[in-house]
Amino acid sequence: SLFDVAKNHPELDFFDKINVMSGLEKALGRRAGEIPQPNELKLMKQVYGSELVDAILSKRGLIKRIAEGVAEVFNVPRALMSSMDMSAPFRQGFVLSLHKPKRAVGAFNSMLRFFFDEKFFDASMGSIRKKQTFPLMKEAGLAIADVSGDAVGLSSKEEAFMTNLADKIPIIGRGVKASERAYTGFLNKLRADVFDDMAQEYIKGGIDIFDEPELMKGVAEFINVATGRGKLPGKLAEAAPLLNSVFYSPRYMASRIQMLNPYWYLKLPPPVRKEAVKSMIKFVGTGLTLVA
Numbered sequence: 001s002l003f004d005v006a007k008n009h010p011e012l013d014f015f016d017k018i019n020v021m022s023g024l025e026k027a028l029g030r031r032a033g034e035i036p037q038p039n040e041l042k043l044m045k046q047v048y049g050s051e052l053v054d055a056i057l058s059k060r061g062l063i064k065r066i067a068e069g070v071a072e073v074f075n076v077p078r079a080l081m082s083s084m085d086m087s088a089p090f091r092q093g094f095v096l097s098l099h100k101p102k103r104a105v106g107a108f109n110s111m112l113r114f115f116f117d118e119k120f121f122d123a124s125m126g127s128i129r130k131k132q133t134f135p136l137m138k139e140a141g142l143a144i145a146d147v148s149g150d151a152v153g154l155s156s157k158e159e160a161f162m163t164n165l166a167d168k169i170p171i172i173g174r175g176v177k178a179s180e181r182a183y184t185g186f187l188n189k190l191r192a193d194v195f196d197d198m199a200q201e202y203i204k205g206g207i208d209i210f211d212e213p214e215l216m217k218g219v220a221e222f223i224n225v226a227t228g229r230g231k232l233p234g235k236l237a238e239a240a241p242l243l244n245s246v247f248y249s250p251r252y253m254a255s256r257i258q259m260l261n262p263y264w265y266l267k268l269p270p271p272v273r274k275e276a277v278k279s280m281i282k283f284v285g286t287g288l289t290l291v292a
Helices: 002-007 014-028 038-048 050-057 062-074 076-082 094-099 101-116 118-129 134-140 172-204 213-226 240-247 250-259 262-267 270-291
Strands: none
Touching: 002 014, 002 038, 014 038, 014 134, 038 050, 062 076, 062 240, 076 172, 094 101, 094 172, 094 213, 094 270, 101 118, 101 172, 118 172, 134 172, 134 213, 172 213, 172 270, 213 250, 213 270, 240 250, 250 270, 262 270
8 A cells, every 4th residue: 555655656756756765665565674765765754744754863872862862952053053044045055156147046035035025036936846857856966955843864965954843942943943944946957957957958958858867967966065965975974964053064174175186076067077177266266366
């Protein structure tokens, strides 16, 4: 019955249905007892609600549960410090905002509404999922972050708000939740819009983007790194929430190191490399101008 619910779900595409059923098989089928991947759990939560996912997460090993609990608590001060300042455009979004100013202005205007209007935020995030290129975004690994209440695990959230506890603080929590919507919404919209623009440019240039997975992965990596979602090596990626409470935005730090590494540009597909170099030149030029 659970498999049939996933198979007939009207809001899931083919690959989402496969992921949901893969998660079910790990938890309940022949592989019973295995914890599904975060992306599978997120989709299972969408289909079946939070109780099933919470029950599955409760079966994780004691060390993992303790580590996530510690990360939740230690990241509360970080979330409080990041609230009420509207800093996303000038921190994580700064490089890409300089490169794509029109998209940044549109995302900034929406960010102000995200802070005050949760329904507008939900509608805007829903419009991202309705984009023709959204399946490509998922397949390529574009970072579309979750907010408290939607996140399964902490790694899917932005580093500034990598806890689900801060928004539960009486009175203050409302400001934290609104700030998280604004911060995360700005970055999600900027990333999705820029990805869509680059995809459309390639289509106009005669490139079949649905037949060029490496190219689109390069686009996603460029956008992720430009907006502070750098890659952490090996086991460090799994420990990102705990590292975030100690080192203050390790992914952001990693992204800026990547952008200073010439080898990173060489690994990108040539059309994407051109955009990455242009964005870095604008960033450095703007910095030198401000210093002068």
